[in-house]
Amino acid sequence: MILPQTNLFNQSDLLIAFGTKQDGLFGRRSSAIDKAEKNNRLDFYQQLGIDSARVIEMMPNHFSRVKIISGMDDSIGNFDALATDIENLYFSLATADCVPLVLYESTKRIVVLAHIGWRGVVFGLPQKIVKKIIKEFILDPKSIRVYLGPSVEMACYRQKGFKGIIKALLFFLSGNRLAFNYYRSAFRFDLNAGIINQLTIRGLKIENMEINGGCTVCQTTIFPSNFREKKTRKTSLITVVGLKNKSFL
Ligand SMILES: [Zn+2]
DSSP states (O other), X not given: OBOOOSTTTOOTTEEEEEEOXXXXXXXXXXXXXXXXXXXXXXXXXXXXXXOGGGEEEOOOOSSOOEEEEOXXXXXXXXXXXXXXXXXXXXXXXXXXXXXXXXXEETTTTEEEXXXXXXXXXXXXXXXXXXXXXXXXXXXXXXXXEEEEOSBOOGGXXXXXXXXXXXXXXXXXXXXXXXXXXXXXXXXXXXXXXXXHHHHHHTTOOGXXXXXXXXXXXXXXXXXXXXXXXXXXXXXXXXXXXXXXXXXXX
């Protein structure tokens, strides 16, 4: 299990935790897990001290949609980002290489969990999220904190040939020219840089952002990775985020 250990995110009323390979097998995707994987997830939630009946397992689909959740009975469709101001409600997200992105605002107590892969960067999902929560909850972007969880780092996100060219073109055309480069006959993509750049454009402060720095591709004993394992991948990195019940603190 990985927990952010800094002043920025070591908040008593906020839970952020990452379940890794060392916490058992969690399945490839939340919409299709077997009984053992389900039990491992339940064990993990229990270890975090949260009630699994208060956990919403996200089903992202790369279409970059954002939803505000106002209670457990909200119907959950395919969204890449969920936001809430409800306490004792937790989002759980399964990833392998994509960025689990957390946004947190402490005065109005808002939390967001998002799944951002290359499509999310190209579709401007980080900007969409900020736009939506600022409007919905009337937030000052300067007070929003950001945590970028483990994902594929730039050095490991290399693509050659047609695939690399098309992706680089899409990054370029969508205003994400700072998030890729060409190095030793391959394009390299930096999801974190793309996300941070978009958040900065929307008024968020760089000093309020923190990168976990773990790489899903080369830290093989800790993280699952689609790039590395392809069809043999059996588990996911599980990110759990939520506002703890303040009355119990
Ligand atoms: Zn790496």
